[in-house]
Amino acid sequence: MATNNQQRLYDIVPIPNKGTGVIATQDIPKGTRIMAEKPLFIVPTDIMKRGNEVVEKHITQKLKGLDKDQQRAFLSLHNCHGAKFSPFLGISETNILGLGSPPVGGGLFIEASRINHACNPNTQNSWNERISRETIHAVRDIKEGEEITISYIGHFASYDERQSILKDKFKFDCACEVCSLPPDQRRVSDDRLTTIHELDQAILSAGSNVKLGLRMVHKMLSILETEGMYNSQVYRAYYDAFQMMAATDDKARAGELIRMALEHAKVVEGNDSETVKRFERLAANPTSHMAWGLYGRKRSQEMGPADKDSEAFKTWLWMK
Numbered sequence: 001m002a003t004n005n006q007q008r009l010y011d012i013v014p015i016p017n018k019g020t021g022v023i024a025t026q027d028i029p030k031g032t033r034i035m036a037e038k039p040l041f042i043v044p045t046d047i048m049k050r051g052n053e054v055v056e057k058h059i060t061q062k063l064k065g066l067d068k069d070q071q072r073a074f075l076s077l078h079n080c081h082g083a084k085f086s087p088f089l090g091i092s093e094t095n096i097l098g099l100g101s102p103p104v105g106g107g108l109f110i111e112a113s114r115i116n117h118a119c120n121p122n123t124q125n126s127w128n129e130r131i132s133r134e135t136i137h138a139v140r141d142i143k144e145g146e147e148i149t150i151s152y153i154g155h156f157a158s159y160d161e162r163q164s165i166l167k168d169k170f171k172f173d174c175a176c177e178v179c180s181l182p183p184d185q186r187r188v189s190d191d192r193l194t195t196i197h198e199l200d201q202a203i204l205s206a207g208s209n210v211k212l213g214l215r216m217v218h219k220m221l222s223i224l225e226t227e228g229m230y231n232s233q234v235y236r237a238y239y240d241a242f243q244m245m246a247a248t249d250d251k252a253r254a255g256e257l258i259r260m261a262l263e264h265a266k267v268v269e270g271n272d273s274e275t276v277k278r279f280e281r282l283a284a285n286p287t288s289h290m291a292w293g294l295y296g297r298k299r300s301q302e303m304g305p306a307d308k309d310s311e312a313f314k315t316w317l318w319m320k
């Protein structure tokens with residue numbers, strides 16, 4: 001993972017039809033940490049559940065504890081809800097990012113809040129609880145001058161669903177690259193996203209039929225690649241496959257799969273993320289996974305072909 005803490009890799013500037021946004025001030029390679037920002041304040045999930053009045057009270061209290069510059073920075077953020085909410089609530093509703101998955105709360109970030117949405121964004125945002133910062137990592141090479149984007153919604157919604165969520169929650173019509181595809185290509189993209197979503201649900205139900213489970217994960221990864229989507233779903237898919245191999249006591253495949261999950265998690269979350277630390281522990285000792293041998297002790301000692309880029313290796317790994 002390349003990191004660059006000395007020099008800012010981005011600028012916050014006006015973007016036509018989007019208000020303010022964030023652009024790259026130099027070429028940024030895939031895997032680079034672009035931002036690692038501390039929240040101005042956090043609204044815990046239990047406060048959020050108690051309704052707008054309680055949330056507003058919480059935010060008011062938090063703002064009182066901030067200095068004038070921080071208060072001004074908060075008040076300068078975009079409020080897409082107009083008069084629907086009080087200004088504090090409107091700004092928070094527009095800008096708060098979920099912390100973790102499932103979220104432990106929402107965080108308000110002065111700079112990350114300026115990042116606009118794209119349905120297939122060039123960065124992944126994630127909450128790094130070990131450093132208490134929201135991180136933004138490039139998930140592909142980004143060119144100088146290119147807008148930096150994140151996704152405001154789940155990864156696999158169809159065009160109609162995305163438009164409706166974004167209009168409802170953020171009051172804009174998305175005209176990103178994917179949403180601007182000609183209708184026939186958009187339908188193909190929608191079909192792929194629907195298949196990914198279905199596979200994501202079905203993988204869990206494969207149970208001890210690990211050959212079927214592996215086939216589903218492999219199919220999901222190849223659709224993600226075709227769709228040009230690179231995000232945390234990629235390491236999750238490898239991790240799902242690792243768990244299947246752990247449950248069948250297949251040390252060779254489990255070892256390969258957790259190393260792949262680790263490699264992809266480093267790109268989207270950075271070397272210091274909790275996920276990466278957990279995967280490092282598992283890569284060092286795969287049998288420490290709690291599901292190890294759950295489906296009986298198969299004790300496969302079969303090693304894969306040495307050339308990991310070869311078709312033979314892929315055939316072995318995915319039990320094709």
Ligand SMILES: C[S@@+](CC[C@H](N)C(=O)[O-])C[C@H]1O[C@@H](n2cnc3c(N)ncnc32)[C@H](O)[C@@H]1O
Nearest residue numbers: 018019020078080095113114115116117170172
């Ligand atoms: C979290 S803010 C992002 C920063 C905001 N553009 C600003 O000026 O501060 C979310 C708002 O940005 C705008 N926005 C974000 N992504 C957009 C997009 N792809 N197209 C148009 N507007 C977008 C919408 O007004 C949305 O309510």
